[in-house]
Every structure is written in C-alpha cells, then in structure tokens.
Amino acid sequence: MKKTILVTGGLGYIGSHTVVELQESNYDVVVIDNLSNSISEVAEKITSITQIPVKLYIGDITDESSLKTLFEQETIGGVIHFAAHKAVGESVQKPFKYYRNNIDGMITLQKVMHQHHVKTIVFSSSCTVYGDTKHSPIAETHPVTEAISPYGTTKLVCEQILKELCRYSGFKGIILRYFNPVGAHPSTCIGELPLGVPDNLVPYITQTAAGIREKLTVFGNDYNTADGTNIRDYIHVVDLARAHVKALDYALSMNQDCEIFNLGTGTGHSVLEVIQAFEQTSGISLPYVIGARRTGDVEQIWADATKAVQILNWTPQYNLHDMMDSAWKWQVALSQNNQKRASKPA
Template sequence: MAILVTGGLGYIGSHTVVELLNNNFDVVIVDDLSNSERFILKNIEEITGKKPAFYPFDLKRKELLTQVFDAHEITGCINFAASKAVGESQLKPVDYYENNLFSLINILQEFKERQISNFIFSSSCTVYGQADQMPIDENTPLKMPESVYGKTKQMGEEILTDFAKAYHRKISLLRYFNPIGAHPSAKLGELPIGIPNNLVPYVMQTAAGVREKLSVWGDDYPTEDGTAVRDYIYVVDLAKAHVAALQKLINDPSEETLVDIYNLGTGKGSSVLEVVKAFEIANNVEVPYQICKRREGDITIAYAHVDKAEKELSWKAGTPLEEALRTVWEWQKYLESRNT
C-alpha cells in the first residue's frame, strides 16, 4: 500500500515525503521536474535511508498516470503538483488553469475508477482573499481571490468537495499560510527556478549576493510598518501536519465528515520588514532592500486561527521565526557547496 505524492520533489512535497517515510509509509512520487531538481530524490534517500518510487512526467499525461496506478496499490494521495507564483499567474492565467486543474482532475478520475479515498489537497490561505477579520478561521467566508493562482486553489477545493459528496470519499483540504525554512540536514529547501517569487528565497539570495537588492512590494499598507503581513510557518512543521491529516483520514472510522478543512499556520503575523530583520539577526548578515510599488494580486494581511488543527490533528507549529530563517541560510551554504 502506497501514498502517491504529486510534486514530491518540490519544496513542501520533498519535506512531506521525508516525514511520510519516517512514519513508515511507502511513497510513490510523480514530479515533472519543472520546478524541482532530481538531486532532491537522492537527498531524500540520504536523510531517511529509504528510496521512494519516482516517475518523472507531467500529470496532464493521463496515460502515464494510469500506468503508475496499475503498478502500485495506491491508498491515498497528497497533491502538491501545481504552478504557484502569484505574480506569474497574473501574466499566464491560461497556463495556470490548465496545469493546476487538469492534473487534479486526472488524479480524481483514477480515484473514482479504482474506488480510492484519502486525498489531501495542498491548498492556500489565498482562497480567503482579503479577509475582513483576523485571525482567519476555517469558517471565514471565502472571497474571490486576488490572483489567478488563488482562484485555481479555490476551484480545486470546489472540485474536491463535489467529488467527495458524489462518490463518498474522504478529502482533507489543507489551507496553509506562508511556508519558510529548510530541513535541519540542510539537504532540502526552497529551490526557485530563476528569480524567486516568494519573500524568503529572495531574502536568502540577496544576503548571498546573488541578487543586488530585495524588492519590498509596497510600504503604504495599513500595517504597523507599512509592509504586508503574513503568517510564516516552518516547512517541517507543515510537512508533519500532512502526515497527521493523512493518519486521521485513514484511521478515522467516522463517515460523518467527508471533507476536513484545516488552516495551517502559526497564528501570528509578521511583516515583510520584520522577516528581513529577523533573517539578519538569525544569520548575522545584511539584506539590502528597496521599496517598490505594490504588486498586483497581493493582499494586506493574513494570519491563521489554528485551534482546529491543534484539536483534531494533535498538531501545532512550534518553530520560532528566527530558527526557521536560520535553516534557510544553512540551505544556501549547502547550495553554494554543490556549485564549488
């Protein structure tokens, strides 16, 4: 019996694969390597002492996906496979709709035909849009997301909810906030292709001299220092939440709840400039930055209400911001050592 992890060599996917293997799950990875590197597979094996099955192809190729299901007794799926850059999604909307939704539908076709349950969807706090109140809990009304990326996540949730009701399958929607950090081994971390779209990788590359300056998108938000506020969660904490959610789906005999929804965050917001300063303190480095105009698709403030995940999954994000940022710098050093 195996768990299919799509996008399993990506940032969150690779950390989750490690946690699954450490909890004695068999893992089958499908990843098209469009936003990941093959050496991550070797590093997963070095960390865990186990080698997951790996298939490098695009999930939109349904015939190849069928072959994977034929070859393995898949009993659940954690779906990370998606294009995920907010800014890029505004420029390439058709590509985002095609990639993020067609791949999901192909997996669900296999689940439907083979009577498989236990599906975990990598969702996002972007489904809330700019919420009216903080913190954001799971009952907060969804608004039209500000970005195409957010819209694909909201559509994905709707597709999965309809799927669960029509075919009586168990689904978990994990809405996470802003993952940061790297594995303690420094062998896994965020590996953006080209110019980073997320804050912390850009901070990392700026501190390392790869980028001249960090662009801070707006300092006129109605926040304490004028910069946007997010809930930054350590990626290993986040990965462990996926294992907890999967164990609940598999072990919970109740048929009452077909769709579980959980916010995954720390419950605390930090501004862009607070993150920059925390990175400088944690790693004794300087991060030069410049203030730019606001970026289309960004919201002002978002942080999570996390009681539900703590209560039902017995899970809590406990890693401090500075500690998570320290692991980022160790990951940067590892990447530099690979290039020497």
C-alpha cells in the first residue's frame, strides 16, 4: 500500500524537486507551503512533469491548528521537512524571524506528528552546523560547533530537538546535512525561483547573464584559497531530491533511531571556478566585481558523503558543468515565459 508523505515547504526549490521524485517513486504526496518564498503555480509545474496532481495546503507550520486539520484529513505515513527561512545573510539582519519560523515551526510540526502517531521524519539540515571548519572533506563524525549565523543556530537547535525525540519519544529521524544545491529539473519546468534579489550565487549568476542584474558581486577575494574566493561543494538539486527519497525509504525501515548523512559531491569549487564553469557552458561572459567579505560566510567546506553512498545507496550523477547548464536553461525558459505573459493583452 502506498504511503502518503507530507512535504513541508514542498513548493520551494528543493521541496518541489523532491515532490517530483517522490511521485515518480510511487509515493502519494501532500504539500504544505505558506508561499513566503514560492508561488502556487509550482504545483501545476510539478503536475506537468509527473502527470500527478499535487495535493496542496496553503498554510504555515507554526500554525498548530492548521497542521492539526491537515493531519486529521490526511493519513500521513511520514514527513520530509523543508519549510524554513534559509538565507544566511538575512538571518544576521533578522535573527528573530529565523528563530520564530525555523525553531517554532519544527517544534509545532513534531508536536502535531506525535499527537497523530506519525514518527518518521526526514529533516533538511545544512553543512552550516559544522561552522567555520578547517577540515574538509568533512564527515558526519566531525563535531558541530557554535554557529556563525542565526540560520546555522536554528539548524543546530532543530537537529538537537529531533535527536532527543528519537531518543525519548519513539521518533525515527534522518538528518540530511547538505551543501550547496544548484541547477534545475531537466524539463525546465521547475528550478530555483528566488523572490526578489537572490541570496545564492548561481541564481545571481543566471540573472546577471540574462540582463536582469547589472553585475555580480564576488564577496571577498582574500580568503586562504587558491584564487582567494570561498569554496563550496555544489550539488545538483535533482541528485539532492533523489537522496531525500532514499533517506525516506531508509527511515521507514528503521527502528527508533536518528541517523545523520552528508549530501554533497565531495568536491569543492571556488566562486571564481563556478563563474568560469558557467561562462564555458553558456558561452556568455559575466560582468562581476570583487566586494567585501559577507558576514557569516564560511571560508571553505566540502563533503565526505561516503556514508550516504554506502548506506543509502545514493551517488550524485551531475557534475559542475551539468549544474550550470541546467541552471542556465531554467533561466532562459523562465525569461521566455515572462516575456510571453508580458506580451499578452490585459
């Protein structure tokens, strides 16, 4: 019998790609999203890929009564939890917004899950919990450290909450610490769709290439790296989404427990390397300037994802040029769709 999986934040960037992979893996999916960083039309785009309607609840996970209504109406077999604010820079400027949404939302969700005897959850965490580490590639056994941003703090706190619920309340939890998701679905129906000015590198690159932004700012070129710019482990969003399905499969088969997995390619790329890969893939020369370092940015970090490969039987399939190619094709499709809408008579 197919299980019904609740995906919180399921219309967001990673959430929408994961909904596609879940549906294509024969799960029934229910989505809750408050549309704070997404649009309702994404549900139609998912359906256009899978030919399966998305059951959507517009609501906020900090609203306990709305969550209770959802759990009373649906027979939920497990949860994949994405719904959270995620911009490191914004979290430094608006810490209480992040504490309220990310931590309170996690508590409320797990309280309602407990009340309805739903104990399986895959939690979207982040490599930010490792702090400004000097030890890459970094494995799950590396100690977490004091976070360098309120966003990182919320991930640390939520991880601890889940660990304790697994220890004392019978939850079965998977914590996925992933690195830097980029790219888009090969259909170009869904991809990264930041509302307003992008906080992440790749959508800023593609918007600059499309003429939406005047130029790209590289935040710092005086780091202790080969070219002076930050190094990150970039992972294609489809690879990441498939890992969530693998993690869910594994969680449903577990006894009471909590497991942690890194999700990355195991290769670090600097900001300038990403720019160069995009230019090579697209044939477009990007205008960029060097700016000051950005508060909360880690110098360099990339993953040791051996555990996910061995236990989840998951291996990333896409390289950096694949990621840049899909991101650019998504941006081109997005611009073409926007032009079509603008040309339609009012």
